[in-house]
Structure formats: C-alpha cells, structure tokens
Amino acid sequence: MKKTAVVIGCTGCDSCRWACPAEAISFDHAGAHVDPEKCVGCGTCVDECASEAIHIKDRTEGDGNEERCIEKR
Secondary structure (H helix, E strand, C coil): EEEEEEEECCCCCCCHHCCCCCCCCCEEECEEEECCCCCCCCHHHHHHHCCCCEEEEEEECCCCCCCCCCCCC
C-alpha cells in the first residue's frame, strides 16, 4: 500500500518543503499541501517538522483523504 504525508496543524514554517526529496510539498495562504502523486512516504518531512504537524499514513486510492489542507494557527 502506498504511503503519503498528511498535514494537520501546519504553522507555515516552510522547512518541510525544502527537506522533501520528491518536491511533493507546496505552500499557500492555508499552509502546506502534499501532492499524493509525488509523495513517496519517506518521512523526511516528518523529521523536519518542528510543530509535529506532518504524519505518514497509508493511502487508500479514492478515499478522498489523500491530502489535507490545514489553516495556519
């Protein structure tokens, strides 16, 4: 099963984007977004995130929860 990163509680520090080897993370006014098609589930972003806002989960195709966009605190 493919794994992907899920963002919950992003503070907008942007450190995960630069750490991601797959370039799967982007930012906008709402915070971090993970592209599930690019994410390889390596966990580098989890290690980099000081606010512990990123988690790796199993991705079920078509479950509608591949990406979560969370507003900045």
